[in-house]
Amino acid sequence: MTLGQLGGLMLFIGLVFCSIALIILAFTMRLSKSNIYGDNEEAPPCLWKFHVDDLTKR
Amino acid sequence: MAKNCPGCGAPMEYDPGFDSLVCSSCGNIIDPKTLPDADDFYYGNEEAGGEPVPVEDTLSEFDDLTGEMYDCHIYTCSQCGGEVVVTGTEISTRCAFCGSTSVVFNRISKEHRPDLIVPFKVTKEEALDRVQKTLDAGLFVQKKFRTLSPECVRGIYIPYFTYDGVVTDNQRHQRYSSENVTVYDIDAEFRNLLVESCQALDDRSTEMLEPYDMSEAVDFDTSYLMGFYSNIQDLPARASKGLAELKARKFINTRMYKMPPVTMKKNLGSSMQFDLHRTAYVLLPVWFVTINDNGTPYTYLVNGQTGKVVGSAPWNKVALIGAIVGSCVLSTALLTFIYLKFGVPFFRELFPDDVHIFTGATLMRVIGGLTIFGSFSLFVIALRKIRSVWQKMTLSRSLMTFIFSKKRQGGIR
Numbered sequence: 001m002t003l004g005q006l007g008g009l010m011l012f013i014g015l016v017f018c019s020i021a022l023i024i025l026a027f028t029m030r031l032s033k034s035n036i037y038g039d040n041e042e043a044p045p046c047l048w049k050f051h052v053d054d055l056t057k058r
Numbered sequence: 059m060a061k062n063c064p065g066c067g068a069p070m071e072y073d074p075g076f077d078s079l080v081c082s083s084c085g086n087i088i089d090p091k092t093l094p095d096a097d098d099f100y101y102g103n104e105e106a107g108g109e110p111v112p113v114e115d116t117l118s119e120f121d122d123l124t125g126e127m128y129d130c131h132i133y134t135c136s137q138c139g140g141e142v143v144v145t146g147t148e149i150s151t152r153c154a155f156c157g158s159t160s161v162v163f164n165r166i167s168k169e170h171r172p173d174l175i176v177p178f179k180v181t182k183e184e185a186l187d188r189v190q191k192t193l194d195a196g197l198f199v200q201k202k203f204r205t206l207s208p209e210c211v212r213g214i215y216i217p218y219f220t221y222d223g224v225v226t227d228n229q230r231h232q233r234y235s236s237e238n239v240t241v242y243d244i245d246a247e248f249r250n251l252l253v254e255s256c257q258a259l260d261d262r263s264t265e266m267l268e269p270y271d272m273s274e275a276v277d278f279d280t281s282y283l284m285g286f287y288s289n290i291q292d293l294p295a296r297a298s299k300g301l302a303e304l305k306a307r308k309f310i311n312t313r314m315y316k317m318p319p320v321t322m323k324k325n326l327g328s329s330m331q332f333d334l335h336r337t338a339y340v341l342l343p344v345w346f347v348t349i350n351d352n353g354t355p356y357t358y359l360v361n362g363q364t365g366k367v368v369g370s371a372p373w374n375k376v377a378l379i380g381a382i383v384g385s386c387v388l389s390t391a392l393l394t395f396i397y398l399k400f401g402v403p404f405f406r407e408l409f410p411d412d413v414h415i416f417t418g419a420t421l422m423r424v425i426g427g428l429t430i431f432g433s434f435s436l437f438v439i440a441l442r443k444i445r446s447v448w449q450k451m452t453l454s455r456s457l458m459t460f461i462f463s464k465k466r467q468g469g470i471r
């Protein structure tokens with residue numbers, strides 16, 4: 001096997017690992033979305049006013 | 059604490075569908091405000107178990123509230139220590155928090171009268187239906203969770219304190235790629251910041267139940283408790299204020315974290331000044347739906363006002379691992395086939411010898427190495443995500459250890 005062919009083999013191994021990692025990640029994301037209920041994404045209504053002043057721009 | 063039907067004398071229950079008290083015997087429907095408050099109904103009742111227990115002197119905790127008291131009927135779970143106030147119309151056979159059957163009558167007690175109450179809008183059937191629908195939509199949910207029993211549903215009013223006030227802060231942010239420091243002056247005003255004031259519940263779950271529409275809160279009336287449980291508040295005032303500050307800090311930091319640039323920055327320091335004041339003691343409605351899985355109770359919470367479901371559906375581990383392993387084997391087989399069929403001849407033709415070792419061959423090995431490195435980075439991201447999901451998946455079971463977790467969340471000092 002030449003060094004160039006070895007590089008091709010490394011690319012193949014990397015792609016296999018990538019696909020496995022992506023499959024695990026996809027299943028985990030899907031589980032998070034469908035099996036966990038109640039995550040608060042929106043801003044809380046109790047935060048009535050919120051003002052931020054960038055002092056470094058003054 | 060019960061109200062009886064003026065027509066037939068049977069106990070009445072509050073029906074969220076009618077927004078009225080309904081008699082289960084004759085079907086009489088009455089506006090709660092038209093009946094006199096009957097706080098003394100159970101005081102010294104024989105069935106309830108004899109003499110009332112002296113009231114603990116905790117008025118100092120309530121100096122800024124009304125200080126009014128009302129009588130209630132307290133049941134304690136010997137399994138988890140949870141305490142619930144039960145109305146005269148329903149006696150618990152199962153702890154609403156941990157699902158244990160070891161619930162015993164404890165005492166009659168005088169408790170601080172809440173200022174406000176948000177009545178149940180979601181009925182028991184609707185709550186059950188919502189939990190059922192969310193479980194049905196879950197991935198690899200076990201069959202036993204597909205059919206819920208109506209007996210496992212309890213409506214409970216959870217005690218909260220509301221806080222109003224202003225929080226000011228001065229934060230210094232720095233991007234990792236820059237030496238420049240940005241200074242922010244923050245001014246946040248809070249209204250009706252809710253702090254759950256019952257140690258018998260896990261803060262993570264109750265925070266996820268929010269938001270509640272506090273404009274629908276009405277003056278407290280025991281009529282709204284009929285047919286429901288209500289939990290007693292047992293959080294010391296100082297701890298309650300500490301939790302309010304902790305929550306306000308979390309909201310502000312989350313908001314600041316989302317400000318551009320959202321990545322590659324760090325907070326060098328902040329100096330928050332809190333001016334939060336407790337404004338009311340309020341009861342908020344929550345449905346507890348408990349499912350027993352071979353002795354392990356899973357509890358789902360449903361916001362009694364909006365119907366929002368909080369919890370996690372346990373997955374079938376064998377099916378999930380099978381699906382992941384199957385997908386990995388399939389993708390590996392497909393990639394191997396492509397590599398052997400097309401890749402090997404292609405690379406043989408492209409790199410027949412090592413003559414051009416510092417050109418194409420080196421480039422190929424660099425690309426291959428980077429791909430392997432990238433795949434390991436993906437593995438790290440996947441593992442982090444799994445850890446985060448795993449923690450949330452135990453949410454429905456964590457109510458069993460609520461006192462343990464509460465005491466370790468910084469609320470009690």
